[in-house]
Amino acid sequence: MNNQPSGLMLAGVSKRFGATHALIDGHLHLRPGEVHTLLGENGSGKSTLVKILGGVHRSDAGSITLDGVPVNSRSPRAAMDLGIAVVFQEVLTAGNQSVLENVWLGSHGMFRRRLGRAGQRSITRDVLSRIAGEVPLDLPAGQLSLSERQSICIARALVRRPKVLILDESTASLDVKSRDLLFVELRRLKAEGTAILFISHRMDEVEEISDRVTVLRSGRSVSTVDRSDLSIDRLITDMTGNSGHDQTRRLPHDPGDIILRGTALRLSPASAPIDFELRAGEVVGLAGLEGHGQDQFIKRLAGVAAGPGSVDRILPEGDKGLTERNGDDLGVAYLPRERRGESLFESMSIRENFALPTLAKDRRGGLLDTRNTARRFEAFAQSLSLRFGAGQDAISTLSGGNQQKVLLARWLATDPKVLLLNDPTRGVDIGTKREIYAILHRLSAEGMSVVILSSEIDELVELVDRVLVFRDQAVFAQIDHSNLSTESIVAAYFGQKSEVHT
Numbered sequence: 001m002n003n004q005p006s007g008l009m010l011a012g013v014s015k016r017f018g019a020t021h022a023l024i025d026g027h028l029h030l031r032p033g034e035v036h037t038l039l040g041e042n043g044s045g046k047s048t049l050v051k052i053l054g055g056v057h058r059s060d061a062g063s064i065t066l067d068g069v070p071v072n073s074r075s076p077r078a079a080m081d082l083g084i085a086v087v088f089q090e091v092l093t094a095g096n097q098s099v100l101e102n103v104w105l106g107s108h109g110m111f112r113r114r115l116g117r118a119g120q121r122s123i124t125r126d127v128l129s130r131i132a133g134e135v136p137l138d139l140p141a142g143q144l145s146l147s148e149r150q151s152i153c154i155a156r157a158l159v160r161r162p163k164v165l166i167l168d169e170s171t172a173s174l175d176v177k178s179r180d181l182l183f184v185e186l187r188r189l190k191a192e193g194t195a196i197l198f199i200s201h202r203m204d205e206v207e208e209i210s211d212r213v214t215v216l217r218s219g220r221s222v223s224t225v226d227r228s229d230l231s232i233d234r235l236i237t238d239m240t241g242n243s244g245h246d247q248t249r250r251l252p253h254d255p256g257d258i259i260l261r262g263t264a265l266r267l268s269p270a271s272a273p274i275d276f277e278l279r280a281g282e283v284v285g286l287a288g289l290e291g292h293g294q295d296q297f298i299k300r301l302a303g304v305a306a307g308p309g310s311v312d313r314i315l316p317e318g319d320k321g322l323t324e325r326n327g328d329d330l331g332v333a334y335l336p337r338e339r340r341g342e343s344l345f346e347s348m349s350i351r352e353n354f355a356l357p358t359l360a361k362d363r364r365g366g367l368l369d370t371r372n373t374a375r376r377f378e379a380f381a382q383s384l385s386l387r388f389g390a391g392q393d394a395i396s397t398l399s400g401g402n403q404q405k406v407l408l409a410r411w412l413a414t415d416p417k418v419l420l421l422n423d424p425t426r427g428v429d430i431g432t433k434r435e436i437y438a439i440l441h442r443l444s445a446e447g448m449s450v451v452i453l454s455s456e457i458d459e460l461v462e463l464v465d466r467v468l469v470f471r472d473q474a475v476f477a478q479i480d481h482s483n484l485s486t487e488s489i490v491a492a493y494f495g496q497k498s499e500v501h502t
């Protein structure tokens with residue numbers, strides 16, 4: 001008779017990377033039939049723990065058991081064989097392979113053969129319809145949206161019917177509809193006895209789905225809290241070791257002169273044209289269900305997407321056309337949504353990734369003064385609480401949230417007049433998010449204008465002067481500061497106009 005507790009038990013698990021102690025004495029009990037959230041600041045060790053469970057890293061010390069049986073996965077396949085399925089933080093799909101092939105990528109030949117092609121199709125259709133709606137199985141994955149590609153990664157884990165399902169920030173790339181569908185599916189799996197380890201920096205999600213929450217701080221498990229005792233303040237205190245991260249809702253204020261103007265911008269041939277004016281010191285939010293035009297709109301403002309209509313940067317001495325090439329010279333900075341591919345240089349160091357567009361600031365008589373680069377980087381690293389080993393380390397050694405902070409620092413360092421941010425705090429912990437909001441509040445008070453596309457409604461309510469909500473490739477509603485609330489934004493998402501919308 002096995003007296004070991006059922007589920008996944010971790011005791012004293014630790015892992016070092018060179019001088020970095022990523023995980024120290026990690027403890028966790030994940031029970032069958034629960035959603036257990038792992039919460040912690042960027043770099044606190046969550047992904048390291050997940051990668052140990054998923055057979056990507058080997059722990060240096062400690063014990064892990066599943067239903068009393070030692071887990072010592074030497075590879076992702078070994079973990080899978082034990083019934084542990086992990087959806088990793090980055091969206092990992094092969095763009096030129098079909099949706100169907102992507103879902104079955106990496107599974108055993110035997111397992112696949114047993115099901116046959118027809119079986120694979122029907123299981124995939126069934127799983128995807130539950131978590132993402134209709135997705136064409138034969139389309140190359142590269143043609144799908146980020147959210148749909150993430151749903152493929154989740155489906156890849158689900159078709160294997162795991163005992164333990166681990167979702168490492170998997171919701172960060174999902175649109176609202178798919179996230180809601182996933183939560184319904186998680187509740188169903190939970191009722192069937194699946195043990196679910198959930199990681200997210202979004203407190204609304206943590207509150208909604210968690211049965212228990214374990215907090216990691218600097219690689220150590222510091223507390224485990226039951227759903228009935230959940231309080232955001234308590235969780236933040238456990239995460240940070242102090243309680244200094246107060247919410248700071250933006251106050252109404254008078255913006256300055258027009259600094260950027262979009263005229264008759266059309267996001268699709270049939271959609272209504274959009275006129276848009278951005279004033280100095282304004283912070284404007286863009287929102288909407290995924291695929292409704294807000295992403296295209298911010299890309300048009302940034303000059304990285306083309307289409308009918310024009311975007312003009314209004315300079316004090318008069319109008320001047322904005323082109324893709326001179327956007328930076330005109331003080332317009334754009335932070336794209338996808339870290340990989342769109343903005344990170346994976347073969348470069350942390351400091352190089354930060355400094356690339358601003359190296360001219362470090363030239364002295366034609367020579368590069370790297371000490372100056374280091375000084376500039378250090379200042380941003382401090383204000384954004386960047387957790388890293390050394391500036392020369394490869395960017396890939398940083399946790400996901402810390403990579404995002406380096407990119408934000410890169411564009412803040414250009415001293416932009418207009419900062420265009422495409423979902424900038426995705427993967428950033430709540431303490432740092434609030435530090436970023438404070439920085440943006442300060443810079444906008446000094447006259448910088450910000451356009452921020454965010455999938456996080458609380459972030460918009462806290463940060464912006466007004467929100468444009470997109471539907472069907474057009475602006476459906478503009479919600480002004482005095483009417484900003486979670487309810488008013490969500491109502492507009494789903495096409496409900498109330499009298500508060502202008």
Ligand SMILES: Nc1ncnc2c1ncn2[C@@H]1O[C@H](COP(=O)(O)OP(=O)(O)OP(=O)(O)O)[C@@H](O)[C@H]1O
Nearest residue numbers: 017022042043044045046047048397398399400401
């Ligand atoms: N391959 C690696 N080489 C060197 N250091 C690493 C490596 N992987 C992780 N680290 C370091 O280990 C620490 C923990 O990182 P980890 O990715 O586990 O954090 P996290 O809690 O998942 O953060 P985030 O919320 O940002 O995803 C960080 O300091 C990170 O820089």
